[in-house]
Amino acid sequence: MKVTVLVRPKEGILDPQGEAVQGSLRKLGFPVGGARVGRLVDLDVDAPSAQEAKAQVERMCQELLANPLIESFEIEVAGT
Amino acid sequence: MSIRPRIAVLVFPGSNDDRDAAWALGALGADAQLVWHAEEALPRDTAAVVLPGGFSYGDYLRCGAIARFAPVLEAVRELAADGGPVLGICNGFQILCEAGLLQGVLRRNRDLEFVCRDVLLRVERTDTVFTARCEPGQDLTIPVKHGEGSWYADDELYAELEAAGQLVLRYAEDCNGSVGDVAGVCNEARNVFGLMPHPEHAVDPLLGSGDGALLLAALVDAARERTLTLA
Numbered sequence: 001m002k003v004t005v006l007v008r009p010k011e012g013i014l015d016p017q018g019e020a021v022q023g024s025l026r027k028l029g030f031p032v033g034g035a036r037v038g039r040l041v042d043l044d045v046d047a048p049s050a051q052e053a054k055a056q057v058e059r060m061c062q063e064l065l066a067n068p069l070i071e072s073f074e075i076e077v078a079g080t
Numbered sequence: 081m082s083i084r085p086r087i088a089v090l091v092f093p094g095s096n097d098d099r100d101a102a103w104a105l106g107a108l109g110a111d112a113q114l115v116w117h118a119e120e121a122l123p124r125d126t127a128a129v130v131l132p133g134g135f136s137y138g139d140y141l142r143c144g145a146i147a148r149f150a151p152v153l154e155a156v157r158e159l160a161a162d163g164g165p166v167l168g169i170c171n172g173f174q175i176l177c178e179a180g181l182l183q184g185v186l187r188r189n190r191d192l193e194f195v196c197r198d199v200l201l202r203v204e205r206t207d208t209v210f211t212a213r214c215e216p217g218q219d220l221t222i223p224v225k226h227g228e229g230s231w232y233a234d235d236e237l238y239a240e241l242e243a244a245g246q247l248v249l250r251y252a253e254d255c256n257g258s259v260g261d262v263a264g265v266c267n268e269a270r271n272v273f274g275l276m277p278h279p280e281h282a283v284d285p286l287l288g289s290g291d292g293a294l295l296l297a298a299l300v301d302a303a304r305e306r307t308l309t310l311a
Contacts, residue, residue, distance in 0.1 A: 013232075014190065014257070016188055016189070016190055016191065016192050016257075017188060017192065020192055064141070064145065065141070067142060067145075067178075067185055069184070069185045069232065069233070069234065069237075070185055070187060070232060
């Protein structure tokens with residue numbers, strides 16, 4: 001099952017990468033009001049159901065893919 | 081003749097300050113042994129562990145996030161749980177945070193710059209084995225070299241660590257945007273310590289400063305004491 005994880009800097013946490021991207025986009029003339037840079041992880045998960053896949057990936061996020069102190073995550077299971 | 085206590089310096093793929101750390105510890109009276117990350121046990125009679133600087137596992141995912149799964153880390157956890165001193169320098173600090181042996185997390189420097197220079201540090205706590213040779217409030221000059229050394233804790237965690245006296249070292253000048261200018265943190269039991277500056281690069285005045293030797297020599301003292309106690 002194809003599962004995508006989006007890891008983002010938590011709201012309110014300073015994101016210097018995002019600020020640098022925003023600054024560069026503005027220099028190019030794009031009126032960007034804000035930019036936050038996160039990470040995307042595509043997974044192929046062996047699970048009997050979408051629900052089970054999501055539960056598995058949630059544990060992966062808590063244990064490795066995201067650092068809960070500074071990052072939030074969102075899980076998308078393909079076809080659901 | 082005092083004994084040379086055995087201190088393990090871990091080597092991960094991508095470590096690059098392992099030999100500097102081993103050299104400095106050797107010069108300060110320790111028997112420093114390089115230990116490959118895939119080992120499941122520490123050498124016999126290991127009294128302390130140093131996790132050196134570098135870019136373990138290419139800093140993939142987050143700095144230190146993959147190294148925490150190295151087989152040798154289990155033996156390090158055991159030594160730490162038994163009260164053995166464990167020191168993480170730079171990438172070693174990042175690994176200890178990711179492994180949950182220390183609290184907080186190291187993030188990209190606020191200004192996105194790789195900071196590589198001598199910095200002035202202030203010793204906040206001398207009640208750890210690592211800072212036992214320092215005076216309270218003492219200033220130390222030790223170099224940093226990192227792109228992801230901005231230590232972060234939320235307000236609640238920060239207050240908790242401060243109240244427990246776990247914020248051991250602070251930058252006495254602006255360095256990387258760390259919360260509270262924190263440069264080094266210890267665990268509750270005070271036997272695990274991580275810092276971003278590199279004491280192993282400041283053990284001889286010829287190289288600009290000998291202040292790092294104060295921290296490393298104190299670690300050697302603690303390792304020697306542990307060796308004598310366990311003997």
